[in-house]
Amino acid sequence: MAAKPLDGNGLALLLSFAPEPPKADPRPELVALGARLFADGRLASDGRTSCAACHDPTRSFTDGRRTATPTARLNTPTLLGLDGATHVTHDGRYRRIRDQYIDPLVAADEMGSTPASLCRTVTAHYGQEYRLIFGVPPDCEKFPKIPERVAPAWPAGFQEAVLATARDPLWARRVTREGLAGVAGYSPGFGWMKALARFPEPRAFVQNVGEAMEAYIISLRAAPSAFDAFLGRVKKTPEAPVERAWGDGFDREEWEGYELFVGKARCVQCHFGPRFTGDSFFNLGRSVNTLNDLRLGRALGLLQEESLGSSRATSTPKIPLMRLRGMTGAVRVTGLRGIAATAPYLWDGSLATLDDVMAHYDEGRFAIDVGVPSGATSRLELTPTERRALIRFLESL
Secondary structure (H helix, E strand, O other), X not given: OOOOOOOXXXXXXXXXXXXXXXXXXXXXXXXXXXXXXXXXHHHOOOOOOOHHHOXXXXXXXXXXXXXXXXXOOOOOOOOOOOOOOOOEOOOOOEOOHHHHOHHHHHOOOOOOOOHHXXXXXHHHHHHHHHHHHHOOOOOHHHOOOOOOOOOOOOOOOHHHHHHOOOOOHHHHHHHHHHHHHHOOOOOOOHHHHHHHOOOHHHHHHHHHHHHHHHHHHOOOOOOOOHHHHHHHHHHHOOOOOHHHHOEOOEOHHHHHHHXXXXXXXXXXXXXXXXXXXXXXXXXXXXXXXXXXXXXOEHHHHHHHHHHHOOOOOOOOOOOOHHHHHHHEOEEEOOOOOOHHHOOOEOOOOOEOOHHHHHHHHHOOOOOOOOOOOOOOOOOOOOOHHHHHHHHHHHHOO
């Protein structure tokens, strides 16, 4: 049976997934410095744990584990396709990688370092490269010694709304006593960023190192895929029947999966464009039953994002309660390129295989007990053949 012909809109939608050409960084020396820092375990307190320890290049820059650490309880996201991303991290607390990297750097269960230690390591081993790009580094002994012990205040009504759905009374009491600082999902770098705000030169140094890290990370791209090769053939003869472009890992079954992706399965509602994401946030129904500390999702990210931009760390964020409640439990939609190599899946690593992912969405496995709908609760009612075709399409990415 021949494939259904594409009209103008169908062809435009198909080609909208084509990867954008790589951008040449105007400062290749910055990318090179970032690559070396990314792989250097000396930045960590144990002298061994580099960024690459969790973001393994051979695993599409993930680590293959359900969660990066037992206490963090977050799945390690891929770093591929972040060029153009509007937010990073699962809850979107940071808009830029150069700001986000401070979290794993100082987290006790990750790299366990400090900004002063970072300064000493970089100046000792990369001093020449740093000077050529940024100029003279600051005196490492003039860095703040400890982070500020601060957290944003709870907006009026939000704590009550959160605690009203808390299933764990011990968790509820801790959050009541310690505020947002008592939430395990809370940013470990927040206090350091507030402390560095009073030290312009050390703050600039930390941001410069983050700029190098960012330049390297946004240069990372997924390897050319079978789907990309198919799109290339379509572009050459857009007027020809689509089946003439099949072959080399993208055939009838993958095409049927694509048609499901943009049609019956509704994947394209969240996963679209060259990066297969619009960087939006949705509640996937996986956050509230067992991982109370992470149940705030994007709501926590909004609170931290605004507070980091405020001169007063403890000021009450001016975010409407309705928006916070709407974002409770929501997580960032990740891109799908290279997805076959990034198992396990979802922000909590709770789905081991793509077949499990299909079951989660197809069977409507959503736990809606955060006071807001997930936006994706209905069953898809895919047949086993359709599930397999959709998985084959995802594997072609």
